[in-house]
Amino acid sequence: xxxxxxxxxxxxxxGQIVDTNSAWIGEHLAAxxxxxxxxxxxxxxxxxxxxxxxxxxxxxxxxxxCGGLGPTHDDLTRDAIAAVMxxxxxxDASVAQRIREMFRSRGRHMPENNxxxxxxxxxxxxxxxxRGTAPGLICPVSVDGANKVLYxxxxxxxxxxxxxxxxxxxxLHARSGDSAVILNRIMRTWGESESGLNERLDGIxxxxxxxxxPTLAFLASGWDGLKVRLTAKAPTAQAATALLDEWxxxxxxxxxQQVFGYDDDTMESVVLQLLRERGLTLGLAESVTGGLVSxxxxxxxxxxxxxxxxxxxxxxxVKFDLLEVTEGPVVSEAAAAEMAIGVRHVLGSDVxxxxxxxxxxxxxxxxxxxxxxxxxxxxxxxxxxxLRVPGQREQMRQFSVIxxxxxxxxxxxxxxx
Amino acid sequence: xxxxxxxxxxxxxxGQIVDTNSAWIGEHLAAxxxxxxxxxxxxxxxxxxxxxxxxxxxxxxxxxxCGGLGPTHDDLTRDAIAAVMxxxxxxDASVAQRIREMFRSRGRHMPENNxxxxxxxxxxxxxxxxRGTAPGLICPVSVDGANKVLYxxxxxxxxxxxxxxxxxxxxLHARSGDSAVILNRIMRTWGESESGLNERLDGIxxxxxxxxxPTLAFLASGWDGLKVRLTAKAPTAQAATALLDEWxxxxxxxxxQQVFGYDDDTMESVVLQLLRERGLTLGLAESVTGGLVSxxxxxxxxxxxxxxxxxxxxxxxVKFDLLEVTEGPVVSEAAAAEMAIGVRHVLGSDVxxxxxxxxxxxxxxxxxxxxxxxxxxxxxxxxxxxLRVPGQREQMRQFSVIxxxxxxxxxxxxxxx
Numbered sequence: 001x002x003x004x005x006x007x008x009x010x011x012x013x014x015g016q017i018v019d020t021n022s023a024w025i026g027e028h029l030a031a032x033x034x035x036x037x038x039x040x041x042x043x044x045x046x047x048x049x050x051x052x053x054x055x056x057x058x059x060x061x062x063x064x065x066c067g068g069l070g071p072t073h074d075d076l077t078r079d080a081i082a083a084v085m086x087x088x089x090x091x092d093a094s095v096a097q098r099i100r101e102m103f104r105s106r107g108r109h110m111p112e113n114n115x116x117x118x119x120x121x122x123x124x125x126x127x128x129x130x131r132g133t134a135p136g137l138i139c140p141v142s143v144d145g146a147n148k149v150l151y152x153x154x155x156x157x158x159x160x161x162x163x164x165x166x167x168x169x170x171x172l173h174a175r176s177g178d179s180a181v182i183l184n185r186i187m188r189t190w191g192e193s194e195s196g197l198n199e200r201l202d203g204i205x206x207x208x209x210x211x212x213x214p215t216l217a218f219l220a221s222g223w224d225g226l227k228v229r230l231t232a233k234a235p236t237a238q239a240a241t242a243l244l245d246e247w248x249x250x251x252x253x254x255x256x257q258q259v260f261g262y263d264d265d266t267m268e269s270v271v272l273q274l275l276r277e278r279g280l281t282l283g284l285a286e287s288v289t290g291g292l293v294s295x296x297x298x299x300x301x302x303x304x305x306x307x308x309x310x311x312x313x314x315x316x317x318v319k320f321d322l323l324e325v326t327e328g329p330v331v332s333e334a335a336a337a338e339m340a341i342g343v344r345h346v347l348g349s350d351v352x353x354x355x356x357x358x359x360x361x362x363x364x365x366x367x368x369x370x371x372x373x374x375x376x377x378x379x380x381x382x383x384x385x386x387l388r389v390p391g392q393r394e395q396m397r398q399f400s401v402i403x404x405x406x407x408x409x410x411x412x413x414x415x416x417x
Numbered sequence: 418x419x420x421x422x423x424x425x426x427x428x429x430x431x432g433q434i435v436d437t438n439s440a441w442i443g444e445h446l447a448a449x450x451x452x453x454x455x456x457x458x459x460x461x462x463x464x465x466x467x468x469x470x471x472x473x474x475x476x477x478x479x480x481x482x483c484g485g486l487g488p489t490h491d492d493l494t495r496d497a498i499a500a501v502m503x504x505x506x507x508x509d510a511s512v513a514q515r516i517r518e519m520f521r522s523r524g525r526h527m528p529e530n531n532x533x534x535x536x537x538x539x540x541x542x543x544x545x546x547x548r549g550t551a552p553g554l555i556c557p558v559s560v561d562g563a564n565k566v567l568y569x570x571x572x573x574x575x576x577x578x579x580x581x582x583x584x585x586x587x588x589l590h591a592r593s594g595d596s597a598v599i600l601n602r603i604m605r606t607w608g609e610s611e612s613g614l615n616e617r618l619d620g621i622x623x624x625x626x627x628x629x630x631p632t633l634a635f636l637a638s639g640w641d642g643l644k645v646r647l648t649a650k651a652p653t654a655q656a657a658t659a660l661l662d663e664w665x666x667x668x669x670x671x672x673x674q675q676v677f678g679y680d681d682d683t684m685e686s687v688v689l690q691l692l693r694e695r696g697l698t699l700g701l702a703e704s705v706t707g708g709l710v711s712x713x714x715x716x717x718x719x720x721x722x723x724x725x726x727x728x729x730x731x732x733x734x735v736k737f738d739l740l741e742v743t744e745g746p747v748v749s750e751a752a753a754a755e756m757a758i759g760v761r762h763v764l765g766s767d768v769x770x771x772x773x774x775x776x777x778x779x780x781x782x783x784x785x786x787x788x789x790x791x792x793x794x795x796x797x798x799x800x801x802x803x804l805r806v807p808g809q810r811e812q813m814r815q816f817s818v819i820x821x822x823x824x825x826x827x828x829x830x831x832x833x834x
Contacts, residue, residue: 027431
């Protein structure tokens with residue numbers, strides 16, 4: 001089943017907002033076994049929105065439209081749908097009631113134009129809003145005798161996502177006449193390139209290509225690691241889960257410790273959880289990353305029970321004076337080791353993790369751009385390593401974050417095996 | 418002149434990569450006075466790519482195509498263009514020579530399929546590559562007797578941007594028959610909402626709407642601030658610059674210190690430069706932001722001559738022990754003040770900037786989510802302030818970064834006026 005996407009909004013064409021919605025929708029359509037072969041952005045102009053809907057409906061079996069459902073005169077998705085359906089717009093009393101209540105419950109006056117959001121093309125079904133004030137719409141459209149469907153969802157990403165998962169994807173499955181359950185499992189990996197992983201999983205990939213179910217896909221996600229996604233289709237959720245368990249087990253048997261987590265896990269959440277389970281606290285000493293390791297860890301609510309803090313020792317003499325690093329070149333494993341020991345002492349943490357390196361644009365201490373030295377004071381030992389990290393300044397720094405956290409993760413796991 | 422965009426790549430439809438290119442192109446087309454009314458993503462399928470090119474060329478005067486210029490069998494942009502032009506592809510000897518030299522200069526073997534990148538449709542003009550191996554193409558196309566043009570540029574963002582500015586935009590100006598110079602000036606602001614700024618600039622906006630030149634646009638850029646863009650059109654660059662100077666001056670006379678920089682300035686670069694010019698070093702004490710202030714400042718090459726470091730005192734007793742904050746509630750102006758003084762002492766910096774607050778998801782010390790207390794030890798004085806910052810955890814933290822840096826910026830400027 002082909003499901004194309006139209007994103008509506010002049011701000012998208014002007015680059016004031018990057019359209020991330022259609023990429024998210026495309027990823028989820030693929031994970032549910034639907035094809036998305038064309039995705040279009042169009043501005044807030046009734047004629048052009050209507051044309052975009054007609055063309056997309058001509059090519060695809062279903063169309064998902066994001067945006068243009070707001071209350072202002074620029075929000076034209078409803079009008080364009082009515083034109084395409086050849087139906088008139090009517091006020092839906094229950095939607096209007098819900099919008100009024102939402103304003104009342106927040107103690108705010110409702111501008112009358114908000115009732116535009118309660119206008120529904122005759123023949124369309126409302127997807128009730130649970131956030132925001134704009135409901136979604138499921139609109140059956142006949143195109144040259146073929147029964148097709150157009151879904152309208154809000155452009156606000158979290159409203160769009162919620163409505164897609166709650167209503168649009170289930171409706172697509174129902175229409176596709178396929179009662180099978182499709183489930184995904186994402187294995188998050190770090191430490192090997194896509195081609196390297198591809199080579200190691202060559203046998204499994206070959207078997208799956210013959211079987212056709214589950215399917216395996218690689219999703220490169222930059223400094224969030226490389227995802228391996230298994231998608232299984234089965235008559236029941238139980239059967240799909242069993243398939244996923246079996247093949248995920250086989251993938252892991254080959255890829256091993258490169259799998260650091262599943263689905264919504266991140267390297268940060270995994271490392272925090274590993275430390276938390278062992279009752280260990282962490283202190284960071286950052287130079288090349290300038291606080292990024294700490295910033296990414298504290299992006300997770302609840303980090304405070306593990307992370308005591310970070311000393312960003314950007315100036316060399318802060319390393320010497322505060323962390324008691326021996327004076328000398330600061331991009332070295334020796335300096336990284338002393339930083340890790342020093343920060344454990346200064347912050348009173350169980351574990352000390354230190355990063356020093358060269359983000360560029362120029363070399364430092366005779367070490368080339370991309371050099372990363374990691375020091376880890378863990379238990380009675382201090383471990384160090386030196387790597388070459390790819391990329392320009394920002395990319396090099398972000399790769400350094402996940403590389404250092406992965407070094408800590410593997411050390412914890414190895415120390416117990 | 419209408420210039421639409423086609424982004425080519427299955428990975429864009431699958432959401433493995435978000436198409437940021439077309440947004441960037443849309444922003445720059447608008448800044449150069451061109452309309453972009455539709456932007457399409459299409460996968461690596463020859464028939465569909467060709468159809469996308471034909472449809473877009475039917476609607477627009479010119480089309481910019483990103484991606485699909487690589488060396489593999491999946492890279493089909495050249496073939497689709499040849500089909501649309503009704504021309505054959507021929508090896509361009511000078512492009513082939515340049516590709517061979519690029520490999521040789523890197524001491525690498527050139528896989529033969531790289532010569533696919535030297536195939537040029539007869540009638541097209543090559544945009545020489547300066548980065549990467551893929552050249553761009555300028556392809557005249559006749560559509561129903563109308564002379565139109567299709568530009569092909571690589572999908573790698575920095576290669577695309579360089580080629581667009583060097584070759585595509587100048588060529589569009591030449592074709593538009595408009596020899597006028599269009600120049601932009603972006604004023605970066607912080608501290609007021611779009612509607613607030615709109616209200617204060619109401620008079621100027623009214624005048625400009627009558628004049629039609631320069632034009633003024635607001636570009637909301639989240640935690641990078643709100644941009645005010647002036648676009649001036651004149652017979653010469655000198656005259657356009659004079660127009661920009663005049664109107665930027667009038668905007669600034671009203672908006673004043675809310676303008677923190679111009680064009681590519683960021684709050685981080687501006688604050689670093691202000692401190693650098695005064696020979697002042699900076700030390701940070703971060704709690705709520707967890708290292709983000711430091712991470713953003715060190716994202717700028719050369720930050721090391723100003724920033725001595727940051728103490729991320731995530732655990733309360735790190736604040737008490739290391740920064741010598743008085744034991745008690747840590748989300749308070751008193752704590753922020755002591756953190757600022759403490760970090761100046763510990764890191765030996767001229768200026769101490771401290772942030773403490775509540776990022777959520779739950780309140781802390783009886784203070785609600787969104788509370789931000791800033792402390793600034795500057796010269797002989799310690800200044801503090803408390804604000805309510807909007808947004809969920811990540812947004813709240815990022816807004817806190819720019820808010821605190823702006824507090825430092827204004828303090829420096831005010832102390833001298």
